[in-house]
Amino acid sequence: MLSVFSTWVLLAPSKSVALVLDIIDLTYRFRFELLAIVMVNIVCCFAFERYAERPLARLVGNVRKWWSGKRGGKHRRRVTSGKAYKTIEGNL
Numbered sequence: 001m002l003s004v005f006s007t008w009v010l011l012a013p014s015k016s017v018a019l020v021l022d023i024i025d026l027t028y029r030f031r032f033e034l035l036a037i038v039m040v041n042i043v044c045c046f047a048f049e050r051y052a053e054r055p056l057a058r059l060v061g062n063v064r065k066w067w068s069g070k071r072g073g074k075h076r077r078r079v080t081s082g083k084a085y086k087t088i089e090g091n092l
Helices: 002-011 015-021 028-070
Strands: 077-080 083-086
Touching: 002 028
Parallel strands: none
Antiparallel strands: 077 083
């Protein structure tokens, strides 16, 4: 529903809605270019969420593990009754 309203406001808003929303008058060519840009953006976002999100998250996790191991693994964890606690190092 919001998509329909946004498209209507972009392409052909009524005068009263344009006054309330303070919409400036744009050429129809620019409006359709803007609509095409929005559609490409939507397709790219769906493609990223479908195909790239999980591999990118794995890559970030692997880099964090590698970086932690390279630094000497200062963040050790103690597991007690199924709960993990970070050990606090240094003076409090």
